[in-house]
Amino acid sequence: xxxxxxxSYLKSRKANFLADNGEGWTVVMGNxxxxxDSLASALGYAWLRSNTSGKAIAYITTPKDxxxxxxxxxxxxxxxxxxxPFEELYCSGDPMPSQVSQFALVDHNVLHTxxxxxxxxxxxxxxxxxxxxxxxxxxxxxxxxPAGSCSSLVARLYQSSPNLSIPxxxxxxxxxxxxxxxxxxxxxxxxxxVDREAAVFLIPQSLLEHDKEVSASSDKQPITHFxxxxxxxxxxxxxxxxxSHLSTRDLLRxxxxxxxxxxxxxxxxxxxxxVIRAGLATVPxxxxxxxxSSSYPIKEIQDWLAERDLSVxxxxxxxxxxxxxxxREQLWxxxxxxxxxxxxxxxxxxxxxLKLKRLxxxxxxxxxxxxxxxxxxxxxxxxxxxxxxxxxxxxRAYKQGNASATRKQTAPILRRIMExx
Numbered sequence: 001x002x003x004x005x006x007x008s009y010l011k012s013r014k015a016n017f018l019a020d021n022g023e024g025w026t027v028v029m030g031n032x033x034x035x036x037d038s039l040a041s042a043l044g045y046a047w048l049r050s051n052t053s054g055k056a057i058a059y060i061t062t063p064k065d066x067x068x069x070x071x072x073x074x075x076x077x078x079x080x081x082x083x084x085p086f087e088e089l090y091c092s093g094d095p096m097p098s099q100v101s102q103f104a105l106v107d108h109n110v111l112h113t114x115x116x117x118x119x120x121x122x123x124x125x126x127x128x129x130x131x132x133x134x135x136x137x138x139x140x141x142x143x144x145x146p147a148g149s150c151s152s153l154v155a156r157l158y159q160s161s162p163n164l165s166i167p168x169x170x171x172x173x174x175x176x177x178x179x180x181x182x183x184x185x186x187x188x189x190x191x192x193x194v195d196r197e198a199a200v201f202l203i204p205q206s207l208l209e210h211d212k213e214v215s216a217s218s219d220k221q222p223i224t225h226f227x228x229x230x231x232x233x234x235x236x237x238x239x240x241x242x243x244s245h246l247s248t249r250d251l252l253r254x255x256x257x258x259x260x261x262x263x264x265x266x267x268x269x270x271x272x273x274x275v276i277r278a279g280l281a282t283v284p285x286x287x288x289x290x291x292x293s294s295s296y297p298i299k300e301i302q303d304w305l306a307e308r309d310l311s312v313x314x315x316x317x318x319x320x321x322x323x324x325x326x327x328r329e330q331l332w333x334x335x336x337x338x339x340x341x342x343x344x345x346x347x348x349x350x351x352x353x354l355k356l357k358r359l360x361x362x363x364x365x366x367x368x369x370x371x372x373x374x375x376x377x378x379x380x381x382x383x384x385x386x387x388x389x390x391x392x393x394x395x396r397a398y399k400q401g402n403a404s405a406t407r408k409q410t411a412p413i414l415r416r417i418m419e420x421x
Contacts, residue, residue: 003012004172004375006081006169007088007168007255009087010049010089013050013057014088016055018358020097021097022097022099024054024055025054025056025100025102026049026053026055026057026102026124027102027103028049028103030042030106031060031107031257032112033282034061034066035070035107035255036173036236037149038106038108038182039077039173039177040154040177041107041151041153041177042060042107045124045157047152048158049104052164058089059248060090060091060092062088062091063091063093064093065183066253069254069352070240071242076177076236077173079173080169082418086237097159101121102121103120103121104125105124106126107129107150109127110127122138123138123139124140126141126144127143127153128410129408130411145209146192147195148150148173148181148182149178149182150177151174151175151198152174152198155174155201155202159198161414165205166202170206171203177231178195178199179232183233184233184234184235185199185233190404193284199223199229200219203229208226208232209228210336233395240284246293247280247300248293250296251290255302256281256408259278259411259415260276260278260310261275261276261419263275263418276312277312278313278314279308282317282318282406283316284319285317286317286319286327287317287329288364289399291364301313301395305333305393309342310335311334311338312333312334312335312414317333325403326403328399328405329359329397330356330397330410331364331398332344332397333393333394333395333409334343334395336394341394343420345419347413349415353402353409354398355401356398356401357398357399359398361397364397367408
């Protein structure tokens with residue numbers, strides 16, 4: 001199938017799905033952050049399910065206007081011949097037909113509340129995050145296990161279906177997701193055996209120009225070390241870090257997930273007041289650069305808190321030091337009058353997995369460039385109380401001692417703290 005035919009196939013699937021009003025279709029959706037792994041996993045599993053278990057379509061959780069926020073997604077889609085994704089793909093913002101009742105979840109394992117209903121049924125789960133234990137009686141397959149990339153778990157399903165060929169466009173998308181999530185299958189990094197095995201399976205079936213490399217290589221050179229694979233990894237990484245043109249608001253919503261926690265309600269509480277909303281935004285900049293991303297970063301953050309009705313916002317930064325080492329920081333902004341700030345501070349600061357050291361948040365507010373200070377392995381820990389953040393919120397900033405802990409580790413920690421309140 002040529003890339004133009006693949007694009008046409010996606011357009012026709014979308015048209016048929018909408019014409020059927022979704023009846024009899026399975027909607028395959030990734031998580032709300034809309035990263036390349038979610039996108040590729042959804043497209044990959046939708047194709048497989050369509051050819052083995054009935055009609056299915058990938059639901060891309062990225063709204064039309066937000067595709068520009070992820071240059072790496074656009075690049076990978078372009079490699080697969082998908083140049084107008086909001087036309088070719090079924091995306092957030094497109095109508096959800098009234099007859100849709102069956103879902104397959106990839107890269108997450110709990111159906112979002114906006115899609116939950118008495119008739120909603122989760123027919124499949126493929127994920128690599130912490131297992132929340134749902135849909136064990138309805139999901140088949142139900143795969144929730146460690147992997148550097150969810151796309152690797154989807155690729156393994158193709159490996160176990162020898163009579164089903166995978167289109168080269170999908171091989172390229174799944175491979176791209178694996179490479180970007182595992183930093184090019186870096187040894188000693190996030191990549192597990194399932195990721196390496198998936199890459200070895202996908203590369204020969206992808207659109208990469210690997211034929212000459214195969215014939216010219218020695219038997220000792222792993223296929224994952226071929227120049228075309230390394231080049232793709234480097235390009236994707238560069239695209240992912242190309243965020244200098246984005247505003248503070250864009251950076252917050254670019255890689256964002258939201259959670260709702262039910263709290264014990266007092267006698268005079270309304271149902272809505274018993275729900276605490278928390279957001280986690282991953283930002284590929286150090287905090288000083290993040291606060292320099294627009295003229296009024298604090299106002300844009302406050303506007304985001306109001307827009308999303310958040311009681312808690314965690315900004316999780318990831319960047320590299322001058323020596324090329326991975327570094328992470330966390331900034332937490334919490335509504336002061338909810339009675340949850342102290343418990344959150346205690347829970348976060350006691351986490352052995354995160355190993356947080358408090359930073360002086362006032363330096364970021366003042367616009368000082370403290371990137372070098374926060375990169376210092378021996379930076380002195382600050383013990384001051386939280387800083388006020390506008391009229392209603394308080395904030396604390398941290399250096400994260402365990403730079404390998406991502407949102408995938410932070411979100412369950414947040415959930416356990418909130419459920420223990």
